[in-house]
Amino acid sequence: MDSATIDKPNSQISIIDFDLALAHHFETINKQWIGDMFVLEDIDKQVLEDPQAHIIDKGGKIWFVDHPLHSIVGTCALLNKGNGAFELTKMGVKSEIRGLKVGEKLLQHVIKEACEMQVSKLFLLTNEKCEAAIHLYEKNGSVHDKAIREEYGKNYQRCNVAMLYKVI
Numbered sequence: 479m480d481s482a483t484i485d486k487p488n489s490q491i492s493i494i495d496f497d498l499a500l501a502h503h504f505e506t507i508n509k510q511w512i513g514d515m516f517v518l519e520d521i522d523k524q525v526l527e528d529p530q531a532h533i534i535d536k537g538g539k540i541w542f543v544d545h546p547l548h549s550i551v552g553t554c555a556l557l558n559k560g561n562g563a564f565e566l567t568k569m570g571v572k573s574e575i576r577g578l579k580v581g582e583k584l585l586q587h588v589i590k591e592a593c594e595m596q597v598s599k600l601f602l603l604t605n606e607k608c609e610a611a612i613h614l615y616e617k618n619g620s621v622h623d624k625a626i627r628e629e630y631g632k633n634y635q636r637c638n639v640a641m642l643y644k645v646i
Contacts (some may be wrong), residue, residue: 493583604640626642
């Protein structure tokens with residue numbers, strides 16, 4: 479199990495690789511934030527209910543944030559779109575943990591992993607309502623990209639923002 483430990487003032491969090499036993503956290507955490515802001519789309523339901531088939535078996539990766547006091551508190555995936563392109567997707571942190579920079583540490587870990595995988599194109603799709611997330615993505619090397627939105631954005635009704643990481 480790959481693990482990256484992050485020191486916090488009163489605790490340590492670990493970022494761990496996908497394990498089928500943790501898949502229910504992937505579904506729960508993402509359904510929480512998507513449901514709070516949007517309507518779950520069919521594509522969301524398919525991916526969240528069977529991440530093994532829709533992400534892992536297609537050459538993608540999923541990570542979880544394990545907090546010593548709160549167990550699994552966050553998750554993020556890289557979805558293989560073919561030809562070296564990967565979508566950073568389904569990044570969520572439990573609402574009670576937000577503000578502790580868990581999401582930023584997770585994002586930085588995923589970007590580092592994408593670089594190690596020699597991903598040629600790393601992008602994400604989101605919505606302008608996700609202002610805090612967009613700011614986080616911009617802060618960590620992403621730029622708005624209309625071509626990405628045109629090529630991949632049609633997969634989600636809620637997508638009106640597409641971003642490309644320039645760090646790859």
